Amino acid sequence: MKKSDKLFFLLSYRQFSILSILTYKKYIQLRDEINQFMQEHKSIMISSLNLNNQTICSYAPIIKIKNDFYIYISEISEHLKELNTIIKT
Known part of the structure; x- marks a missing residue:
């Protein structure tokens, strides 16, 4: 299995836990989009x-x-x- 195919579990360990299953590639894309949104807005x-x-x-x-x-x-x-x-x- 390639690194990009591995599954990552993203957990918000705060009060509002959200569980998402994402491939590594999608995780990186989402992280970059969040950071860009933060910088712009x-x-x-x-x-x-x-x-x-x-x-x-x-x-x-x-x-x-x-x-x-x-x-x-x-x-x-x-x-x-x-x-x-x-x-x-």
Whole structure:
């Protein structure tokens, strides 16, 4: 099996774990796209549903520390309230 055919498991070991199975080539491509996006935009739009199934949308800056990505959410943000509800369940 070639190196490019090997499977890699990408895990977010944070609260919101996402499991993806990617070939090495696709992993490199995705990593490069994320880094390019970060350099160009430095922010994202967050969309979620509140407990009443209403859409909440807001802007959040992206912060990269070493190889970890973080989003900055204000304590007064409705998103934080909803995320805390999800985490506690």
